[in-house]
Amino acid sequence: MSEPVIPAPAPLADRLAAVRAGVADAAAAAGRSSDEITTIVVTKFHPASLIEELAALGVRDFGESRHQEAQAKSAELAHLGLTWHFVGQVQGKKARQVRAYADVIHSLDRESLAAALASEESTVDCFVQVNLTEDPARGGVAPALLEPLVGRVLETPGIRLLGLMAVAPLGAEPRRSYARVRELGDQVRRLAPEARFLSMGMSSDYVDAIVEGATHLRIGTAITGKRPEHG
Numbered sequence: 001m002s003e004p005v006i007p008a009p010a011p012l013a014d015r016l017a018a019v020r021a022g023v024a025d026a027a028a029a030a031g032r033s034s035d036e037i038t039t040i041v042v043t044k045f046h047p048a049s050l051i052e053e054l055a056a057l058g059v060r061d062f063g064e065s066r067h068q069e070a071q072a073k074s075a076e077l078a079h080l081g082l083t084w085h086f087v088g089q090v091q092g093k094k095a096r097q098v099r100a101y102a103d104v105i106h107s108l109d110r111e112s113l114a115a116a117l118a119s120e121e122s123t124v125d126c127f128v129q130v131n132l133t134e135d136p137a138r139g140g141v142a143p144a145l146l147e148p149l150v151g152r153v154l155e156t157p158g159i160r161l162l163g164l165m166a167v168a169p170l171g172a173e174p175r176r177s178y179a180r181v182r183e184l185g186d187q188v189r190r191l192a193p194e195a196r197f198l199s200m201g202m203s204s205d206y207v208d209a210i211v212e213g214a215t216h217l218r219i220g221t222a223i224t225g226k227r228p229e230h231g
C-alpha cells in the first residue's frame with residue numbers, strides 16, 4: 001500500500017512572495033499604487049525565530065494580538081528595529097505597557113482606553129477599531145458611537161489618530177463590510193482630515209479590502225502558514 005502524497009507546505013519565502021504579488025495585482029486592478037499599502041505580518045502564536053526569518057526576507061511590520069507574547073518578542077528582537085503593531089484587545093490596566101513597545105495600536109475602542117493611553121511625553125499612533133457585529137465582546141466601538149469616541153481621541157494628548165481598523169464579520173460578504181468601513185472612514189475624516197488610513201483585510205479577504213481602500217493589511221496564515229496549536 002502506498003502512502004498518500006501530502007504536498008510539502010510552501011516555504012515561507014514562497015508564501016510571502018505570493019502574498020506580495022497578490023497585493024500588487026489587487027492594487028493595480030483597483031487603480032492604486034501598492035506603495036500606499038503596508039502589509040503587516042501577524043505572527044501571534046509563532047516563535048520569535050519566525051519573525052527573524054521574515055525580517056531577513058525584508059518584512060518590517062509585525063502584528064501581535066496578545067500582550068505578554070508581544071512584549072516578550074519585541075524585547076527579544078529589539079535589535080532588529082522592527083515596527084510592532086498591536087492588533088488585539090487592550091486591557092485598560094495593560095495599556096501603558098502595550099504603549100511602551102507598540103509603535104501602532106489598532107484596537108483603540110473606548111474612551112477609558114484613550115484616557116489610559118494619554119501621555120504628555122510621547123505620541124503613539126492609533127487606529128480606532130469599529131465593531132461591525134452585534135456582539136460587544138468582539139472588540140471595537142459600535143458605529144453609532146464612533147464620532148464621540150473620535151472626538152475624545154482627538155482631545156487626548158499623546159495619541160495620533162491614523163484612521164479606522166475593522167475585522168470583517170464571519171458569514172458576511174467581506175467587500176460589503178469593508179465598504180462600510182470606508183464610509184465610516186470618510187465620516188471620521190470630516191472631523192480629522194489626517195486620519196485617512198484604513199487597517200482592514202486578512203489572509204482570506206485582503207483583495208476585497210484593497211478594492212475598498214485598505215492602507216494596512218493584517219495578514220497571518222497566508223504568509224506564516226498554520227498557527228501552532230494553542231489551548
Ligand SMILES: *Cc1c(COP(=O)(O)O)cnc(C)c1O
Binds near residue numbers: 220222
Ligand atoms: C490573527 C489576526 C489577523 C490575521 O488573520 P489571518 O486570517 O491569519 O490572516 C488579522 N487581524 C487580527 C485582529 C488578528 O487577530
